[in-house]
Amino acid sequence: MKVEFINVKYTGKIELAKSAIDELKKHKTLAIYTTTQFLHGIDKIIKQLEEQGIKIASSQPERTKSKMQILGCDIYHGNLKLPAKVDVYLYVGDGMFHPRALLFSEADSNSNKVIYVFNPKTNKLKEYDKREIENILKLKEKNLKIFLMADKVGVIVTTKPGQEHFHYVEKLKIKFPEKKFFTFVADGVDIREMENFPFVKSWVNTACPRLALEDALNTEKSWINVEEVLKL
Secondary structure, three states: OOOOOOOOOOOOOOOOHHHHHHHHHOEEEEEEEEOOHHHHHHHHHHHHHHOOOOOEEEOOOOOOOOOOOOOOOOOHHHHHEEEEEEOOOEEEOOOOOOHHHHHHHHOOOOOOOEEEEOOOOOEEEEEEEEEHHHHHHHHHHHHHHHHOOEOOOEEEEEEEOOOOOOOOOHHHHHHHHOOEEEEEOOOOOHHHHHHHOOOOOOOEOOHHHHOOOHHHOOOOEEEEEHHHHHOO
């Protein structure tokens, strides 16, 4: 079977509205990120900002193909590989999945910088901060405590390319020898299916980190990302 990947670009105008520029020019430096659909229009926005004297400091996060591109799994500050400190972040695109990744990365660095989201489809600029993910962060802290008390732990490992992290299982066993770990391997992960294993007191996620964040809100089971556990 032959596979061909085609870049899908947003065909509308990608340009900051005057009201957006007026708000953003209050800041001296910002990092700008977007997704592949809007990446081709970023140069125009950078020019608009630089004309206002704003310094642009951006990067090419891990696993991305292009500079200023961000993935939903870039939730840790180190993932961004940002070379300089900035006042705020600007995300260009629609939806909140990717901007939340920036909010998680700020929480990871114990900071609370504002994330601006400019939607080219609506021509609107909105401002978000840590309060947007506050309930998720509280649940993460709770689930970390549950993990520490758990004697039987389930480890989710996916076979999806780029997300298969079998090596974490051995690291967990070495770091927590007093716990009994059960490894569950799957292609797709449905967090609700884990309720079929009541003997597991806590689940450690080695797949997409967003599973143990937003998706964890939809289950009574304790879910935590392996990165959080290994940092303990």
